[in-house]
Amino acid sequence: MSFDLKKESDVKEYIEKLGIEYRFGCYSEKKPEVCHLLGDYLEGIKKDFEKAAKVYKSTCDDYGYAKSCYKFGNYSFLGKGKSGSKGDPRSAYNYYEKGCNLNDSESCLHSGLLLVSRSMPKQMDRDVPKGLEYLTKSCDMDNGTACFYLSGMHISGVHKNPESTTDIDIKSQKANDFIIQKDMKKAFDYAYKACELKNMYACANLSQMYARGDGTTKDESQADKYKKMAVQMQEELKKVQPTLQFQQGVKD
Known part of the structure; x- marks a missing residue:
């Protein structure tokens, strides 16, 4: 029918x-x-x-x-x-x-x-x-959100006791105070993968990393490229209306 x-x-x-x-x-x-x-x-x-x-x-x-x-x-x-x-x-x-x-x-x-x-x-x-x-x-x-969070964890490191730290005193902490050490190279690699997987925030971070030379060679053209990608993703996101899709019938 x-x-x-x-x-x-x-x-x-x-x-x-x-x-x-x-x-x-x-x-x-x-x-x-x-x-x-x-x-x-x-x-x-x-x-x-x-x-x-x-x-x-x-x-x-x-x-x-x-x-x-x-x-x-x-x-x-x-x-x-x-x-x-x-x-x-x-x-x-x-x-x-x-x-x-x-x-x-x-x-x-x-x-x-x-x-x-x-x-x-x-x-x-x-x-x-x-x-x-x-x-x-x-x-x-290939979960871009997970890659993005991993990047963030390596940008600042993960402290054993986060409640006792602030942005002001974080630089005075010792290496053995951290469960995960700050590692900008790993942070860059994770941000790069997350951006490739269409994570908008990772692309924005990647732009900043290229601009500053954090975890990679400083490169203004790459910084501009990923900034434009992040802006484009943001514009596309505004146009998307959330919908719930269903499989049309059941396949054997």
């Missing part, structure tokens, strides 16, 4: 049939990728976050589907999908870590950020070396 998606009645019928198709593929055929699509459908179309959360959780727990682990991690962190529920960073981290172990780059990014954050949730213990490991894994999987 064909649908005229310009007609409201046909759109409604198409959406309902899509939901039936996803439920069949998930519950009858037990396809984890379709269960994840069902979660997206419940979240984006039906706005039923409680059911979406249950689908993401079971798809992660029962099938080890990495993207669902990441999505349920987000729900846990925000306290989403359960009436009156507060965010649970520990539960979120557990699901992010599970997704990371299943090689989902976004899961690695978020588990890493939770571990290295200066303002750690009280439910979490700061573990910079482990967080660095997860962020590096995410960057190695």
